[in-house]
Amino acid sequence: MARGNRPKVTIIGAGMVGGAVAQWLALQDYADIVLVDIVEGMPQGKALDLMEAGPVLGFDTRVTGTNSYEETAGSDLVVITSGIARKPGMSRDDLLKTNMGIVRSVTKQVAAGSPNAVILVVSNPLDAMCHVAFAQAGFPRERVIGMAGVLDSARFSTFIAEALDVSVEDVSAFVLGGHGDTMVPLSRFSTVSGIPLPELLPAEQIRAIETRTANGGAEIVGLLKTGSAYTAPGASVVAMVDSILLDKRRILPSSVLLKGEYGIDGLYVGVPVVLGAGGMKKIVELDLMAAEQAALNKSAGAVKELVEAMDRIDAEAAAAQ
Numbered sequence: 001m002a003r004g005n006r007p008k009v010t011i012i013g014a015g016m017v018g019g020a021v022a023q024w025l026a027l028q029d030y031a032d033i034v035l036v037d038i039v040e041g042m043p044q045g046k047a048l049d050l051m052e053a054g055p056v057l058g059f060d061t062r063v064t065g066t067n068s069y070e071e072t073a074g075s076d077l078v079v080i081t082s083g084i085a086r087k088p089g090m091s092r093d094d095l096l097k098t099n100m101g102i103v104r105s106v107t108k109q110v111a112a113g114s115p116n117a118v119i120l121v122v123s124n125p126l127d128a129m130c131h132v133a134f135a136q137a138g139f140p141r142e143r144v145i146g147m148a149g150v151l152d153s154a155r156f157s158t159f160i161a162e163a164l165d166v167s168v169e170d171v172s173a174f175v176l177g178g179h180g181d182t183m184v185p186l187s188r189f190s191t192v193s194g195i196p197l198p199e200l201l202p203a204e205q206i207r208a209i210e211t212r213t214a215n216g217g218a219e220i221v222g223l224l225k226t227g228s229a230y231t232a233p234g235a236s237v238v239a240m241v242d243s244i245l246l247d248k249r250r251i252l253p254s255s256v257l258l259k260g261e262y263g264i265d266g267l268y269v270g271v272p273v274v275l276g277a278g279g280m281k282k283i284v285e286l287d288l289m290a291a292e293q294a295a296l297n298k299s300a301g302a303v304k305e306l307v308e309a310m311d312r313i314d315a316e317a318a319a320a321q
């Protein structure tokens, strides 16, 4: 696409995931990017470095790095990756408290200047951070969406292709539910060139792959030791950005606020969603088997616990004032 009138994508948090989103999106060559971080010079440095790859790889994406929100005004889409990763010894509530503060503050600042943007949340714990961004932005649920399922299904696809020794291109793997250990892989809806997975692999092997997928994030952390995954997360965000900004209307597993769909009300949970212009076009509802519904309910229960923990943290902070 020619320069001059490109959609504007703001990425908040120019760390590992934010940087990867910027790189993959720059290569797509249809949007301009604003990278925001609190660390002085870092987003500016990453932006310049990325722009300088343009002549080599042939993209005209403009990338701006900044520590303020002026340049983000009028964004079509905002990706929130700011936050801290859980460090050894840190309680889940400590992480929750820190990241909810960060996500709340950045959402407030970015939503003011970009009232029509679609917000994609990446910060963890993902489904809880979606609640924070949704409440703070005051946007309709169609425009506040979490990225988790695309990454989980990409991991699932990787392991399926590996087990069958076939191309990943033909694998379509489906997951429901929350990010991490409450994820619900749906093997009967996962296919290779249209062939249902249970026709291709023994149940035991499928179960092993499902378990590896659910622990996919921890597996990378165990190997990297000093950080968590960012390349595949960045690519997964860009698949969602493409579907929204190019109005592709792909059906992608995304964390959205359910209002009765799948029998769940008022919680962000990962379900199949049509993503197009303006964000969520539609939630695709499936008839689940009893065990699948139970797993999804369990996943929603874990999100509810986090939401209640955040309410507690807020009540304690208010009482301390």
Ligand code: APR
Pocket (backbone or CB within 6 Å): 012, 013, 014, 015, 016, 017, 018, 036, 037, 038, 039, 081, 082, 083, 084, 085, 086, 102, 105, 106, 122, 123, 124, 125, 227, 228, 229, 230, 233
């Ligand atoms: N405003 C802007 N940027 C912030 C803020 C803030 N208030 N607070 C922190 N940041 C920035 C940090 O300076 C850092 O550069 O967010 C960035 C986070 O980057 P990394 O520490 O590299 O973390 P990353 O691996 O990218 O993960 C980011 O995504 O997958 C999730 O669990 C992960 O919540 C984490 C997030």
